Amino acid sequence: MTARIAVDLLGGDHAPAVVVDGALRAFQDDPSLHLILVGPHDAADAVLAAVEPAQRDRVGTLPMPAVELHPDDAARASLRAVADGLADAVVSAGNTAAIVVSSARALGRWPAVRRPPLAAVLPTAAGRLVLLDVGSAVDPDEHTLITHARLGAAYAAVAHGVTEPRVGLLTIGTERGKGDRLRRAVPQLFAETDLPAGARYAGLVEGHDVVTGTAADVVVTDGFTGNILLKGLETAYARLGPPGGDPAAVPPRAALLLGVAGTVVVCHGAASGGDLADGIAFAARMHRRSAVAAMADLIPHNEVTP
Amino acid sequence: MTARIAVDLLGGDHAPAVVVDGALRAFQDDPSLHLILVGPHDAADAVLAAVEPAQRDRVGTLPMPAVELHPDDAARASLRAVADGLADAVVSAGNTAAIVVSSARALGRWPAVRRPPLAAVLPTAAGRLVLLDVGSAVDPDEHTLITHARLGAAYAAVAHGVTEPRVGLLTIGTERGKGDRLRRAVPQLFAETDLPAGARYAGLVEGHDVVTGTAADVVVTDGFTGNILLKGLETAYARLGPPGGDPAAVPPRAALLLGVAGTVVVCHGAASGGDLADGIAFAARMHRRSAVAAMADLIPHNEVTP
Missing domain, CATH: 3.40.718.10 (Isopropylmalate Dehydrogenase)
Structure with missing residues (x-):
């Protein structure tokens, strides 16, 4: 089953290098994984350069101008990609507070969830x-x-x-x-x-x-x-x-954001390439088993105390 | 150098058995260690029964009536033994909050120390x-x-x-x-x-x-x-x-209480006999190197912001 993962190229202490590394690792390990690379085009190009031509249709890019780009912008754009149906899940090693707030705004919070x-x-x-x-x-x-x-x-x-x-x-x-x-x-x-x-x-x-x-x-x-x-x-x-x-x-070594209407995986700021790859594979797994929808079914909205 | 350690026989989830065990282990390991056993006499007797007659002068007891004895009472009595000069240090695996409060009362807090x-x-x-x-x-x-x-x-x-x-x-x-x-x-x-x-x-x-x-x-x-x-x-x-x-x-696996005018070592409530023995040896070490006095010298009272 295809899983389209939006990857925040700017998130983390060692971005974009470890994100590029992690995205490539996850990509090689999972033939049904599609990447949506969000961030400066030169980082996306580093991934594309390492991908076999026959696999190029598994890599999309949402390039962002490097000029005046805030590190949180790529996380926000990744979340919009999920909200717009362009991606199935987001993986970011960026600023936790920014991702939580942006996720709640872009995807919506479940009732009674103040802080996902x-x-x-x-x-x-x-x-x-x-x-x-x-x-x-x-x-x-x-x-x-x-x-x-x-x-x-x-x-x-x-x-x-x-x-x-x-x-x-x-x-x-x-x-x-x-x-x-x-x-x-x-x-x-x-x-x-x-x-x-x-x-x-x-x-x-x-x-x-x-x-x-x-x-x-x-x-x-x-x-x-x-x-x-x-x-x-x-x-x-x-x-x-x-x-x-x-x-x-x-x-x-990645955390799932709960209580938002979408699949958001947050890696450590200090995540390695291997950690990022694990986080991307984890996001794909959560999407494939419809984990967020299954959790929502277990917490009927009318049962949640507002 | 002699170290007289008051041992709270009632402190901990598995008192007095593990305290008796720990006290005996520490006693055997250190020929200059003296024990002051504080609590019900039957627990103290269990230690005395295992001690060679030639070593009996290294074990003192402060027996307490088992009737209407609160678990924190032995910790309080142990601290009074230090305050009165009968012991050099206390070791307890009892209730942390009770020990902290009783230590501050019995031994006194250093200036500016609200909660040791x-x-x-x-x-x-x-x-x-x-x-x-x-x-x-x-x-x-x-x-x-x-x-x-x-x-x-x-x-x-x-x-x-x-x-x-x-x-x-x-x-x-x-x-x-x-x-x-x-x-x-x-x-x-x-x-x-x-x-x-x-x-x-x-x-x-x-x-x-x-x-x-x-x-x-x-x-x-x-x-x-x-x-x-x-x-x-x-x-x-x-x-x-x-x-x-x-x-x-x-x-x-024992903690030293800082900011009080005496040597107080607190072990986990779930401490084993080995942990208690380590805690007793640690208390003896702190006493022998006059750790509390040395710390007080480093924090002159007039330098401490009240």
Whole structure:
């Protein structure tokens, strides 16, 4: 099944070189992948120059003038390509806040979603674990965390086939009264919330539970804490190996934006070419299994508390 | 040099069994270690029963009636033992908030220290890294983070012999404007603050810097984020090995309470006997090198902003 991925050539600390590298890798690995290269034409030309003539129809370009081009412009144009039906998904290693805001504007947010969260997937000895938010909502209130819990549950069900996902709230101790002001307010709200996909609230979890994976399939936190924990653990795993033991089972170092009406994959600013290639393949996978539509089906709009 | 360590027999999820185990291990490993066992007499008796008669003068007990004993009572009594000069240091795996508050009351806080922070030491490929706070100040303001930066710098200088420690602020991106409300307020304050021990502000750091250790010797964050990152990384390292490669170089899984006039070591609630033994040995080491007094010398009271 064809997947047309809009690639932000300007996103990331090492753009466009690593983006060109990653796009080419993903392109070679997947004969049904089409690229829409968004950004300065010289970067797009570097990809085109490396593509066999017979494959040229799999590469489109949306060139942008290099003069007065802001780094976020290519991400915005990539998102418009999806909104206009020219592409099936976006991959960017650009500025997270800009991508989140532009995604919400270009694609639309689902009801009740104030700040679309970024969901990462981490390897654990017990399988894959969804951690969200990892960088979008840095000062959320308790209602935002509950909305993210619902989105995370739908994601685990759709992407990992988890039946009745267990959703935990990340905090610093499981005794009553532990945690900061925000975290102390959330458990009561969980008790009043219906989670989708048969998910259930698994209670308070701690940092070690994100490594072991035994207490929850989905771990909800604010985007500040989640980003720091994700970057710490990913760096540890990159050096030491994943806790499950199988390097091939490591999820992509890329996050899916949830709660917007389209497939948006965000890679680290410091992503390598290999990370970008993984992110592009991941976006294609999410598109091919209609993950966003399947999640939307699990969260009927009339069930979402506005 | 003798070190008299008051051990909270009631602290921790698996007290008193693992505390008894840890106390005995530490006792056997260090012929100059004296234990003051604080808590129910039957737990203390379990230690005494395993001690050679010739060594009995190295074990004191402060028995407490088991009836109506709150789990935090033994920690409080242990701290009073230090305040009264009966012990040189306290080790507890009990409730963090209770220990922090009781320590401040029993031993006194240094000027300007509102909430004494817990400082953990993490292994990195580049050496030891001080992470603070890891569980005490869960909703700090920016002035509290600056005070903790000063304490952390003094700790790195005294405990690890770091000259001119580099102090980083943990956040989620090094571009201007990144981070949550709290973090955006702090860098300006750093510019106006004199750090002790020749330390300098090394700027914004991210989760991966806590693993690599290349950007900073001391990493400052709130107690919520720090606790979650610490528990995640410690669990990863326990499974995968430390990033420096040498298991013998792994710091104890115990945190030192800074900014109080005494040596207080806090172990995880889920600490094992080995962790408790490491914590006791660590407390003895800190006492023997007069670490608290040396830190106080580096932070003259009249230099501390009240």
